[in-house]
Amino acid sequence: MKTMGFTQKIILGLLLALGLAGAAQANVGGPAWDKAPNKTNDMGALQNGAKVFVNYCLNCHSAAYMRYNRLTDIGLTEQQIKDNLLVTNTKIGDTMTAAIDPQQAKAWFGVNPPDLTVIARSRAGAGGSGADYLYTYMRSFYKDETKPTGWNNLLFPNVAMPHALWQLQGERRPIFEALTEHGNVVQVFKGWEQIKPGSMTTQQYDQTIGDLVSYLQWMGEPVQNTRVRVGIWVLLFLGVFSVLTWRLNAAYWKDIK
């Protein structure tokens, strides 16, 4: 038992050390990310997200590893995909390629619009999941005439992308409040002011973005829900198996004195 006590002491010490280290790192800069609704199990939301993605994002961004027929996983039939989501000259087994010519895109925006297949997986970080980041990003655009595209983003300052969904959201302006902190005047973000209305209310827009981000999250790993489902069965099996091997072990070891 002596050794166990030793091990326990080490584990306790580790937890303490990591706790201290974690507390020291808790303060990170940048605007906080809003929590995205998780709708990767909601077929209706995913289908709506797919529609928004194909109609708005796919003009400039590809999803070069995502095949159209994989959308059958979110409850669409191949016929529905063909009728509603495929553009001319694409086949149901093709991957999602942007309509824009990459060289033109580079000339227009300064950068090539990144591929979005696994964008939700890549954007996770200390502030939250990749979905949280995208949910905040898509709701942080504001009009800024000093920028070439006329748009800027609070989460991603000087972003090359214009606000692709401005017709839905309308135009907004961030409100800052000047606060004095340690003798310095700092601008603290207080909220948004709607300047021009869009075709959607704020609530409708947030819900649409929630659907879109859930779709992006699903597209990053289409197997994610299957994975969890299979995992439960595997763990159940291993649970039973462990009980058997535990008893088998005990049956042999009862001879050892």
Place this chain on the structure above:
Amino acid sequence: MAEFHEISPNAAAGEKLLNWIDNRFPLSKLFKEHMSEYYAPKNFNIWYVFGVLSLLVLVIQIVTGIFLTMHYKPDAALAFGSVEYIMRDVPWGWLIRYMHSTGASAFFLVVYLHMYRGLIYGSYRKPRELTWLFGCAIFLALMAEAFMGYLLPWGQMSYWGAQVIVNLFSAIPFIGPDLALLIRGDFVVGDATLNRFFSFHVIAVPLVLLGLVVAHIIALHEVGSNNPDGVEIKATKGANGIPLDGIPFHPYYTVHDIFAVSVFLMVFTAIIFFAPEMGGYFLEYNNFIPANPFQTPLHIAPVWYFTPYYTLLRAVTSEMMYALIACVAVGAMLAVVKGKMPTLFKGLIAGGALVVVAMMLSIDAKFWGVVSMGGGVVILFFLPWLDNCAVKSIRYRPSWHKYLYAIFVINFVVLGYLGTQPPSAIGGRVSQAGTLFYFGFFMLMPWWSRIGTPKPVPDRVTYTAH
């Protein structure tokens, strides 16, 4: 060579077959020597499962690796896409890939625990030095294997991690730049690098690893296993020549290990199915962005299992060099003043120290950082000859040793944690103190391991029946 053994024509078919084989290949003999008549101490505790778990993970990595190689494309233009192809279009490809990526982290986890077991119970000491040396070589090969494998998904972290580590070699005086060029096969990490890393990862290093694992086990079975008491069970044998505290590996430890394997698999599969990214520690988020040689990520961090050694590297700044030079000077001075050795040796030590200090002053700190990182691994090889304690196991060492070992573990984890973080002023100081402790622990071991009175070691192992 054994006599040709005839068997009764009336024997059962199975017996006849076994006899036929045994006359041509030592099947029964091998099974007896390594399983049914290999006597292991009966007092193994939970620390003794990590060896077999390492073997299990090795098999998992080889088998999943074979299937991944069937679909993966080692080409800078295709590699990232082929991994996504495996994740999406290959039936059950996602499972194979997650097993492999989780397996890499699991491998290091069980190997670190296995090595720590050796450390606290003195398993590296006479007569098990070669078992320990083969094990250290396995650890080194495993690091090479993991490093090169990490380039293959061709994400941003793959690319920039390789770029940073290969560039370190260019810090070596005279041959460095050419050596880095030789490793990359190009002036920057590129297609040529990816191809040669693939070749090393799928065949060269695994061959070395397998050979070393066989040597590790042969050496172990030659001398027999140590145990938590550090008592040699072969010293107390019964009338039949079998150690009194030994039990046949099969069936006792095979059933033991099957239970350990099933518990391990529960943890392993829980990660694979419910958290394959493990919060960015097993699969880094940045690695879902394809490699871009024109865009350096803000923060480049290796995967968690390399981070303690990465911190040893980062800790060596030009400022830290003064502390290290002082350590060398004080060490040499103590040896010359206090050491009991011929004057010639003392002269050699003083001269050697002067040369080392001159080199430390003239060569860039970056190089010494590389020495620190490599030295952190290499120093493990010397452990059997650094430990002068009268007893093997932590159970019978002076009590204060336990605190020292506890600090060693905490220090190692803190070094690992700091390696995942961006550089900071406080973190930098902590990592420098941690680096000095890490090397001090080993280099001063010949001295501190002798201090204090060990507790009496029993003649037989301590064991209470379950």
